[in-house]
Each structure stands twice: as C-alpha cells, then as structure tokens.
Amino acid sequence: MLPRKRSSSLIFFTILFLIKSSEQYSSGAPPGACIDQTPKHSTIQAQSSPPPYMITTSASQVRQGDVINVTVGSQFRAPTPIEGFILQAREVQSPDTIVGTFVKIPDPELTQVVTCRGPNDTATHTTPEDKPPQTFQWRAPTDFLGGIAFKATIAQTYAQFWKNVESPVVEVVTPDTLITTSATIAAPPRATQGPPTIMQPTPKTTPAPLDVIYQGCADTKLCFGTPPNCVQSGNCKAIVAVFVAGDTYTFEIQGTGNPKYVAAGLSKDNKMGDDSAMECVRNDNGRISLFTSWTYPKSEPYVRRSDSPQDIVQLLESSTIDGKLYCKFRRDAISTVMGQSFDLTTNMYNLMVVAGDSMKDADRVGFHSLAYESTGVPVALSTVGAPPAASKLLLKLHGSFMIAAWLGAASLGIVLARYFRQTWVGKQLGGKDIWFAYHRILMVTTWLLTMVGFILILIEVGGWSSNDNNPHSTTGIITVVLCFIQPIGAYFRPHPGTSKRPYFNWLHWLVGNAAQILGIVSIFLAVYLPKAELPPWTVYVLAAFVAFHVIMHVVLSLTACLAAARESGRVEDFPLKDLGRAHSAVERSADAPFGAFRKHVLGVYAPIILLIVVIMICLVALAPIGTNNFMGA
Known part of the structure; x- marks a missing residue:
C-alpha cells in the first residue's frame, strides 16, 4: 500500500491531467465553436487587450476559384506561441457567412482542415503544442463576388485567447479581372534577445475596397445610383444593383446617411407613378424588413403595400453598418402587380432608386428626402454596367x-x-x-x-x-x-x-x-x-x-x-x-x-x-x- 501522502499527490495530478485532456480540445476546436469561434473553456472569457497575433494574406484581390496564401502569426519580433486557433473566411457584408475552402495546410501534425458549414471551410489545430506562424492555402468560391475577411480566435494558453482577430479585406473578383494590388506573405518572425518589440504598421498605399454592392458593376451586374457617376467612385447616396443568372434575378439596394428606408422601382417611364417598388426598411427596433409596394401618380396614397403581392421577393441578406442600409433579395422573373405583368426576362424598365429618413406611417414610407434618381431610358435588367440617369x-x-x-x-x-x-x-x-x-x-x-x-x-x-x-x-x-x-x-x-x-x-x-x-x-x-x-x-x-x-x-x-x-x-x-x-x-x-x-x-x-x-x-x-x-x- 502506498503512503497516504504519495497517494493523494498521485490522485491530484491524475485529476489535473484528466481536466486538461477533457477541456483543451487538443485535437482541434470543438464542433460547437465553429459558428461563433468561442472556445468552450468553461467560464473563461476572451482577452480584452489588443491581440499579439495578426492574419496576413498574399493578395488583397483574388479571382473566383483562385488560391491565395493566408498566414496566422505573431505581431512581435519574438514570436508569440500559438497553442490553438480556428480560422475561417467570412463575407464582409454578412459576417456569419463562411465562404471558400482551405486546400493546403502547412503541417498535418500541427494543423487540419474541418467542415463547419461547408466542406473544408475551417482550419484549426491538431495538438496543443506551441506552433510557429502557420500559412494555409485558401481557394475563393466560384459563386461569390465581394469582400471577405479571414477571422480567427487564437489561444496562447488555455486561459488566454483572443477573439475576432481579422485580416485586411480581400476582394473576390471575376476571373477576367486584372489584379493590380498585392500584399507580401508574412515571413516567420525571428527570435531576438530582450523584450518583444511591437512592429509599426506599414502605411497602405492601396485604396480601401469598395462596398460589396459595387463589386462586379463593371462586368457582372447592372448598377445604377445617385448622384451621377457615383458607381465608379463607390460613393452613391443610394444604389440598386441587379445580377442575373439564368432566370434568377438578384437585387441589391443600399442607402447611406442612416436612412429609414432605401427602395428601388421598376417603371415604364422616368416619372414616379404606376411603378412596382421594392422597399428595404429599418424598423424602430433595429430589424430590417423587405416589402413590395405600388406607387400612384399624384394622388393619395402615393405608395401602398397592400396593392402589391409580398411573395414575389425573397430577402437573402440585410445589414445596417456605418449608417448604410443594405438589402439583398431575389425577385420572381415574372409577376403581376395591379393587373400589370412585370416580365424581367423580356421587358425593359426604367430603374428608380430612392432613400428617405422617415415613414408616413407603419405601412408607408415617407418622402425621398435623401436621394432620388431614375434612368434616362428603359434598360434590360440583364444589361451589365451603369446606365446614365435621366436628363436634368x-x-x-x-x-x-x-x-x-x-x-x-x-x-x-x-x-x-x-x-x-x-x-x-x-x-x-x-x-x-x-x-x-x-x-x-x-x-x-x-x-x-x-x-x-x-x-x-x-x-x-x-x-x-x-x-x-x-x-x-x-x-x-x-x-x-x-x-x-x-x-x-x-x-x-x-x-x-x-x-x-x-x-x-x-x-x-x-x-x-x-x-x-x-x-x-x-x-x-x-x-x-x-x-x-x-x-x-x-x-x-x-x-x-x-x-x-x-x-x-x-x-x-x-x-x-x-x-x-x-x-x-x-x-x-x-x-x-x-x-x-x-x-x-x-x-x-x-x-x-x-x-x-x-x-x-x-x-x-x-x-x-x-x-x-x-x-x-x-x-x-x-x-x-x-x-x-x-x-x-
């Protein structure tokens, strides 16, 4: 029989070992962490201090289907060890959406690729051993255009981890786009004597990426905004974009200046009245709703939702960020509103885009106090580019x-x-x-x-x-x-x-x-x-x-x-x-x-x-x- 003191010590260390192996998830992030990237470390909270880690990419633009390198590393000259991590690419406009796939990992003994919402869309660790910077290869999706950012939660120890470590935005562009900007892959940092020194960020010379709604306006979708020529510069007060794939018509509308609503209309002329409208509305409780409505020429009520079927549109995404109200939705290719047939596949329409800062009542938007514009001539919605506005x-x-x-x-x-x-x-x-x-x-x-x-x-x-x-x-x-x-x-x-x-x-x-x-x-x-x-x-x-x-x-x-x-x-x-x-x-x-x-x-x-x-x-x-x-x- 073992002495009482030695027996107690053995039991204590056995318990510590069991706790470590059962809670640290040494073989990678647990399935429950892949959505919110929160480690299941009991009640331990993420660090509130600036993270000692950074995520860099080999390019700031990537064509659909192409591969870029993504590096998870330290911000210090003396590397900060990485014990565990979970890394994903997420849409900028819809941060909960994971996109793309990881196609190559640096070391199978230290890292792995797993499935969260799609095949191989998440990279994580396989062992709790300290790791140097890790560089992965990530393939851009072929069915997405817009901005993405690589987002990670990185643990230095079991009790120290940082959430929301993000890379600069990477723009996913069409296969025929000329890539003009790039970023150097972060090299593994060298160890130095003395305390770690924070590296000063190098000033960026590349312009800030455009909002996702502007991406593809030159080559994949129809974009119309106000004031004139704002689509090219990416600073429209209000903009509508239409992407056509077969008989699927996807609309995006966005208004700036903290609007109460932003709306787009399909009209047979460039005057308001007898138009089928689609409204992206920010409610008082912060929720965003999508409605269709009908506009009347010069008589009350000017806009009424009850005269328009609501099932002809399906909301896909919505957000309100930095005073920008955004909705992405699909509209039926053929619909009937107020006895008029709206056939998007064969007919041409004047596109209208408007925005306002008030509502008349719960069922009607107010005056277009922030923006109003209409195309000068009817256009086919399958047209690519930015049509001119009506002459003023x-x-x-x-x-x-x-x-x-x-x-x-x-x-x-x-x-x-x-x-x-x-x-x-x-x-x-x-x-x-x-x-x-x-x-x-x-x-x-x-x-x-x-x-x-x-x-x-x-x-x-x-x-x-x-x-x-x-x-x-x-x-x-x-x-x-x-x-x-x-x-x-x-x-x-x-x-x-x-x-x-x-x-x-x-x-x-x-x-x-x-x-x-x-x-x-x-x-x-x-x-x-x-x-x-x-x-x-x-x-x-x-x-x-x-x-x-x-x-x-x-x-x-x-x-x-x-x-x-x-x-x-x-x-x-x-x-x-x-x-x-x-x-x-x-x-x-x-x-x-x-x-x-x-x-x-x-x-x-x-x-x-x-x-x-x-x-x-x-x-x-x-x-x-x-x-x-x-x-x-």
Missing part, C-alpha cells in the same frame, strides 16, 4: 431662369424704381425717363424668365407636384401668380394726377415686393430638394445676397432721407412718399441731392448682384458639387 436639363434651366429673374433682374428693377426716380433727370431712353426705361426692361425680363421657368418645371415633373416636407412648390406657384398679374395691373394703371393713382401705386408696390420675397424664399427652399443636388453651403451664398441686398437698401434709403432734408430742411421724408401721391414724382430740372453718390452705390450694387447670380447659376448647372455629405408625396 429642364430642371437646371428652371433653376437658372428663376435665379436670374428674382436674384438678378427683379432686384435691380426694384432698386431703380424706388431710389432713382430723381436721377438722370432730363435724360431719356426710348422716349421714357432712364430709370423707368430700365425698370420696365428688367421687370419684363423677370416676367419672361419666370413664365418660361414655370413651363419647364411643369414639363419636367409632368404636372403639379408637392412635397410635405418642403413647401418650395407652394411658394413657387404663388410667386408665379403674383408675377403674372403684375404687368397686367401696370398696363391698366391710372394716369398720374388721377384720384385712383395712389391705390395703384401701393398695390403695384405690394405685389412686386411680395413676389420678390417669395421668389427668394423659394430659391432658399430649393437648396434642400434632393433633385436639386445643391451643396448645403449654397444657403450661405444666398444669405450673403440677402445681407448685401438689405444693406444697400438701407444705404439708399438714408441717402433719400438726407436728400429730402437738404431740400426741405426736414428729415421726415422717406423713399415711399410718392406712393400716396397722385403724381408719381416731383417735377424737377436737375437731379436730387446726392445723385452722384447714388450712381456710385448702383455701380457697386449691380456688379456684385450679377456676380452672385452667376455663382448660383453655376452651382445649379454643375450640380452636384461638393455634396457630402420615392416614394412619398
């Missing part, structure tokens, strides 16, 4: 004409009529006093530009359109009505000296100024319309115009008061005094006092106003400029 020529002409009318012509015309009646006395143009001749020319120009601009926008939108979130159309139509009636009243004005002349003067002044104020307000509101695509700082240009315009009015008003005081000895006159008189002006043979000063002020006012008008028209014509940063009424 009429929209840009409308904005340019209104700016020229109300910031330029109207402002100068009103200033001449208000402050220069007693300037250039005795000089005429076309048989009329100079101030009146130019006032009439400028106001007729305002009228013509406004009417033409109004007709252009009616043609562009196909009729009356309103926006619950922006009253631009309401203030605009009031401006047009006031502008239209102004010359009619001027044509029938009473002659100077008659008793009704003062009433006309006041009415003419009131309608003209109201029209200009509303016109400027409408231009301010237009800056916030998604269709305008104007940079947010446009409001500062408009604010500068208003401030300068007001300052010049104050200066000219004070000048008029001083002129009246010099003539009458009193300072109680004001520039609008003539409105209440039967005669529109006092007869005189010379200019009123300070005439030269008024001319100098006009010489400053007119060029600066014209400069601001030119700047604003350029912003409209060249939009979108510096923008950064469908539904619905």
Whole structure:
C-alpha cells in the first residue's frame, strides 16, 4: 500500500491531467465553436487587450476559384506561441457567412482542415503544442463576388485567447479581372534577445475596397445610383444593383446617411407613378424588413403595400453598418402587380432608386428626402454596367431662369424704381425717363424668365407636384401668380394726377415686393430638394445676397432721407412718399441731392448682384458639387 501522502499527490495530478485532456480540445476546436469561434473553456472569457497575433494574406484581390496564401502569426519580433486557433473566411457584408475552402495546410501534425458549414471551410489545430506562424492555402468560391475577411480566435494558453482577430479585406473578383494590388506573405518572425518589440504598421498605399454592392458593376451586374457617376467612385447616396443568372434575378439596394428606408422601382417611364417598388426598411427596433409596394401618380396614397403581392421577393441578406442600409433579395422573373405583368426576362424598365429618413406611417414610407434618381431610358435588367440617369436639363434651366429673374433682374428693377426716380433727370431712353426705361426692361425680363421657368418645371415633373416636407412648390406657384398679374395691373394703371393713382401705386408696390420675397424664399427652399443636388453651403451664398441686398437698401434709403432734408430742411421724408401721391414724382430740372453718390452705390450694387447670380447659376448647372455629405408625396 502506498503512503497516504504519495497517494493523494498521485490522485491530484491524475485529476489535473484528466481536466486538461477533457477541456483543451487538443485535437482541434470543438464542433460547437465553429459558428461563433468561442472556445468552450468553461467560464473563461476572451482577452480584452489588443491581440499579439495578426492574419496576413498574399493578395488583397483574388479571382473566383483562385488560391491565395493566408498566414496566422505573431505581431512581435519574438514570436508569440500559438497553442490553438480556428480560422475561417467570412463575407464582409454578412459576417456569419463562411465562404471558400482551405486546400493546403502547412503541417498535418500541427494543423487540419474541418467542415463547419461547408466542406473544408475551417482550419484549426491538431495538438496543443506551441506552433510557429502557420500559412494555409485558401481557394475563393466560384459563386461569390465581394469582400471577405479571414477571422480567427487564437489561444496562447488555455486561459488566454483572443477573439475576432481579422485580416485586411480581400476582394473576390471575376476571373477576367486584372489584379493590380498585392500584399507580401508574412515571413516567420525571428527570435531576438530582450523584450518583444511591437512592429509599426506599414502605411497602405492601396485604396480601401469598395462596398460589396459595387463589386462586379463593371462586368457582372447592372448598377445604377445617385448622384451621377457615383458607381465608379463607390460613393452613391443610394444604389440598386441587379445580377442575373439564368432566370434568377438578384437585387441589391443600399442607402447611406442612416436612412429609414432605401427602395428601388421598376417603371415604364422616368416619372414616379404606376411603378412596382421594392422597399428595404429599418424598423424602430433595429430589424430590417423587405416589402413590395405600388406607387400612384399624384394622388393619395402615393405608395401602398397592400396593392402589391409580398411573395414575389425573397430577402437573402440585410445589414445596417456605418449608417448604410443594405438589402439583398431575389425577385420572381415574372409577376403581376395591379393587373400589370412585370416580365424581367423580356421587358425593359426604367430603374428608380430612392432613400428617405422617415415613414408616413407603419405601412408607408415617407418622402425621398435623401436621394432620388431614375434612368434616362428603359434598360434590360440583364444589361451589365451603369446606365446614365435621366436628363436634368429642364430642371437646371428652371433653376437658372428663376435665379436670374428674382436674384438678378427683379432686384435691380426694384432698386431703380424706388431710389432713382430723381436721377438722370432730363435724360431719356426710348422716349421714357432712364430709370423707368430700365425698370420696365428688367421687370419684363423677370416676367419672361419666370413664365418660361414655370413651363419647364411643369414639363419636367409632368404636372403639379408637392412635397410635405418642403413647401418650395407652394411658394413657387404663388410667386408665379403674383408675377403674372403684375404687368397686367401696370398696363391698366391710372394716369398720374388721377384720384385712383395712389391705390395703384401701393398695390403695384405690394405685389412686386411680395413676389420678390417669395421668389427668394423659394430659391432658399430649393437648396434642400434632393433633385436639386445643391451643396448645403449654397444657403450661405444666398444669405450673403440677402445681407448685401438689405444693406444697400438701407444705404439708399438714408441717402433719400438726407436728400429730402437738404431740400426741405426736414428729415421726415422717406423713399415711399410718392406712393400716396397722385403724381408719381416731383417735377424737377436737375437731379436730387446726392445723385452722384447714388450712381456710385448702383455701380457697386449691380456688379456684385450679377456676380452672385452667376455663382448660383453655376452651382445649379454643375450640380452636384461638393455634396457630402420615392416614394412619398
């Protein structure tokens, strides 16, 4: 019989051995760890400190079906030993999806390849012995395009392990893509004397990989986004992509700026209405849902889901990352919505993509406040590339004409009529006093530009359109009505000296100024319309115009008061005094006092106003400029 003390020691070490062999999974990660990559080490938690390990790849791009090298190693010059690990390639947009296969392992006595969700999709250890850096060969899938990252949990000891050790993103591209970027395989680190030194990361010169939705837009799928030309640069506010394989139609839609929804529509024209729409919606609880809906032209409700079958689409993936809302789904090749057949295999459609930051109610999306665009012509969904957007020529002409009318012509015309009646006395143009001749020319120009601009926008939108979130159309139509009636009243004005002349003067002044104020307000509101695509700082240009315009009015008003005081000895006159008189002006043979000063002020006012008008028209014509940063009424 063994002594009691020796027997107890033997039992203790036997228990320790059994515990080690039963919990460390020395032959590899257990099956339950392959999904969440969490070791089943009792209640031991992963380390929260930065991991001493890194994962590197031999290339940042790989063609479908090709092989690259993947190395699991240490970040230190003195290698940190690896006792155990589990390594997988996962989709960037859908981190729970494991892709590709490992086709070669460095040492069968130390590592192995196992099956988690697909054949040979996971690499792990076979023994708890310390291991040097391990390099595997991984084959890219042939049925996937987009970004992947190699993700691992790595254990230094039984009680020390780090989760979510990731490689840089690797882009899986088509077989005919020219590979232009690569990364060097990490060489096994050499041991050095002294404490380990952390290696400084080398600055990367390769651009950040595009979101998965942009990958393949040039050669495998149809992509359309807003603003124009954003697909090539990968910075669309909203984008829809269609990938066709046989009779399977896979859609992807994505919106940026933390949208409440992003949607795509199939239309027979480039106008909203009578369209089959597909909505990717972020609910208040954070869940993402996919719906189909039908849009109505110019009548409530503009969008209604109950009129569209919901089983014609099947959601495949969804995410909301860094303010980007993303949905990937399939749509039936042939479906019927509101009695209309949508045959994606034979028919061509205008693609629409929109995004908004609000909902009207639980069953309807709100106004497309973040993005709106439509293709210029119908396209076959099997087309590859990025089709052009609908022309915005009429929209840009409308904005340019209104700016020229109300910031330029109207402002100068009103200033001449208000402050220069007693300037250039005795000089005429076309048989009329100079101030009146130019006032009439400028106001007729305002009228013509406004009417033409109004007709252009009616043609562009196909009729009356309103926006619950922006009253631009309401203030605009009031401006047009006031502008239209102004010359009619001027044509029938009473002659100077008659008793009704003062009433006309006041009415003419009131309608003209109201029209200009509303016109400027409408231009301010237009800056916030998604269709305008104007940079947010446009409001500062408009604010500068208003401030300068007001300052010049104050200066000219004070000048008029001083002129009246010099003539009458009193300072109680004001520039609008003539409105209440039967005669529109006092007869005189010379200019009123300070005439030269008024001319100098006009010489400053007119060029600066014209400069601001030119700047604003350029912003409209060249939009979108510096923008950064469908539904619905």
